[in-house]
Amino acid sequence: MNTRTVMHDADIARALxxxxxxxxxSNKGPEGLVLLGIPTRGVTLAxxxxxxxxxxxxxxVPVGSIDVTMYxxxxxxxxxxxxxxxEIPAGGIDGKTVVLIDDVLFSGRSIRAALDALQDIGxxxxxxxxxxxxxxxxxxxxxxxxxxxxxxxxRDERVNVRLAEIDGIEEVTIES
Amino acid sequence: MxxxxxxxxxxxAAALEILDVAEDMADTQRREVKKLxxxxxxxxxxxxxxxxxxxxxxxxxAAKRLSADVINFSAKGSxxxxxxxxQDTAQTLQAMGADAVVIRHGASGAPRTLxxxxxxxxxxxxxxxxTHEHPTQALLDxxxxxxxxxxxxxxxxxxxxxxxxxxxxxxxxxxxRSNVWLLHTLGAHVxxxxxxxxxxxxxxxxxxxVDYDLDHAIAAGPDALMMLRIQLERMSAAYFPTEREYSxxxxxxxxxxxxxxxxxxxxxxxxxxxxxxxxxxxxDSPRSTVLEQVTNGVSVRMAVLxxxxxxxxxxxxxxxxR
Numbered sequence: 001m002n003t004r005t006v007m008h009d010a011d012i013a014r015a016l017x018x019x020x021x022x023x024x025x026s027n028k029g030p031e032g033l034v035l036l037g038i039p040t041r042g043v044t045l046a047x048x049x050x051x052x053x054x055x056x057x058x059x060x061v062p063v064g065s066i067d068v069t070m071y072x073x074x075x076x077x078x079x080x081x082x083x084x085x086x087e088i089p090a091g092g093i094d095g096k097t098v099v100l101i102d103d104v105l106f107s108g109r110s111i112r113a114a115l116d117a118l119q120d121i122g123x124x125x126x127x128x129x130x131x132x133x134x135x136x137x138x139x140x141x142x143x144x145x146x147x148x149x150x151x152x153x154x155r156d157e158r159v160n161v162r163l164a165e166i167d168g169i170e171e172v173t174i175e176s
Numbered sequence: 177m178x179x180x181x182x183x184x185x186x187x188x189a190a191a192l193e194i195l196d197v198a199e200d201m202a203d204t205q206r207r208e209v210k211k212l213x214x215x216x217x218x219x220x221x222x223x224x225x226x227x228x229x230x231x232x233x234x235x236x237x238a239a240k241r242l243s244a245d246v247i248n249f250s251a252k253g254s255x256x257x258x259x260x261x262x263q264d265t266a267q268t269l270q271a272m273g274a275d276a277v278v279i280r281h282g283a284s285g286a287p288r289t290l291x292x293x294x295x296x297x298x299x300x301x302x303x304x305x306x307t308h309e310h311p312t313q314a315l316l317d318x319x320x321x322x323x324x325x326x327x328x329x330x331x332x333x334x335x336x337x338x339x340x341x342x343x344x345x346x347x348x349x350x351x352x353r354s355n356v357w358l359l360h361t362l363g364a365h366v367x368x369x370x371x372x373x374x375x376x377x378x379x380x381x382x383x384x385x386v387d388y389d390l391d392h393a394i395a396a397g398p399d400a401l402m403m404l405r406i407q408l409e410r411m412s413a414a415y416f417p418t419e420r421e422y423s424x425x426x427x428x429x430x431x432x433x434x435x436x437x438x439x440x441x442x443x444x445x446x447x448x449x450x451x452x453x454x455x456x457x458x459x460d461s462p463r464s465t466v467l468e469q470v471t472n473g474v475s476v477r478m479a480v481l482x483x484x485x486x487x488x489x490x491x492x493x494x495x496x497x498r
Contacts, residue, residue, distance in 0.1 A: 067200070070214040070242075070482070080177070080487030082193065083200040085331075120209040 009170035015148030020052035030057030034096045036066045039084035041103040062089030068113035098124040103161040105131040108142035177483045179291045179300040182309040183358040197479035215244040218275040225251040225281045238477035266295040274298045284308035299484040314354035316476040336363035343369040344404030351445045369393045373415040402443040430457040
């Protein structure tokens with residue numbers, strides 16, 4: 001088995017800073033933004049991007065999480081998954097620009113599930129997608145708006161995002 | 177989880193998983209759109225050989241909120257009244273493609289027979305069997321106690337050191353049995369209070385203390401007081417002289433309600449006999465969790481159906497009898 005590190009801690013920090021600026025640029029400021037992380041590591045990333053966007057934009061941007069477990073289309077193919085917590089910020093998402101944040105974008109099925117979950121919570125004005133890694137192999141017509149790193153990969157390779165808060169180490173590796 | 181037959185053999189980890197998933201389910205029930213697509217295409221059969229309103233409605237609501245199809249079957253007016261056996265009824269349901277069977281039956285052990293017989297491949301949930309167990313009721317009681325005591329901090333916590341007193345007709349109560357085992361597994365201390373005639377003979381084998389005096393038990397300061405319904409329909413013999421005497425000695429009246437310590441709560445599985453085991457003052461007081469129990473019941477049953485049906489169905493039969 002061959003493991004290669006493709007991002008180190010400084011690379012991840014730079015990518016998140018750039019994504020934060022891009023979110024503000026495309027939204028023309030912090031107004032109406034709501035950041036929602038997809039558990040587990042998407043929530044950690046959202047918790048980091050939130051303060052950056054608030055800082056660069058000069059106004060607080062609400063951060064929450066959205067669990068997609070109960071909206072997945074592959075539940076019956078896998079062992080039972082335990083749902084995670086969904087926390088929608090107090091202002092809700094109606095009429096807001098929601099930025100979904102995930103660690104790795106692969107088939108696009110989690111994002112489809114997240115879009116369904118959003119629909120049950122409210123009606124955002126727009127939904128955007130930010131991801132630290134885009135590794136390709138989409139199975140649905142979904143594309144990210146903000147990408148930390150495009151990582152061409154083979155379908156059977158494993159991409160691991162490890163973050164200090166959860167894994168005690170900060171890196172992105174690819175295993176083949 | 178393949179079946180939910182009792183709480184006696186439910187591990188602490190499995191019980192906490194159900195309670196924690198129920199927290200997530202409760203969160204979704206505060207949204208504008210309460211329905212989740214999770215169990216779309218699954219069929220849940222409510223197989224009720226005994227009368228029940230709230231348990232059946234609760235399971236039906238839980239299944240529908242998860243987008244499962246629900247078939248209600250009650251023994252009255254069905255082929256059972258023509259003499260059909262449990263085996264034939266079960267095999268009929270299997271042929272119709274049931275994914276889960278929620279069963280209430282007058283005979284203790286009927287759900288286990290259904291689960292282990294090989295008649296059906298569906299997951300079996302015990303919704304009350306004879307005087308044996310009623311596991312989802314105990315789970316929703318534990319959920320309610322945990323939610324009242326710990327609030328938003330409930331996730332992942334057990335009931336270690338919490339004192340729960342169960343009062344009333346323990347002898348005929350499957351709710352009491354399920355609660356005793358589950359509360360013990362979760363680390364709570366359980367005290368049973370009942371007239372000696374309504375205490376089961378095998379109680380020495382249970383992880384409980386027994387008290388015959390309600391005032392004494394209340395003076396000990398329980399965190400939760402669970403009043404059981406006097407099951408007049410199951411009483412073939414005279415277990416106490418008169419209802420008035422029972423009410424005076426074992427009913428939760430206004431004076432006993434006052435004597436409870438601050439912060440302790442009053443549970444009742446319903447339906448209540450107001451004026452017999454519980455007074456109107458107690459039933460309507462802020463300490464009473466009766467309506468929360470109903471709400472939480474839907475969340476807990478959603479969690480059970482989710483854990484039973486959402487994942488891959490394990491092929492082996494070993495796991496369920498854990």
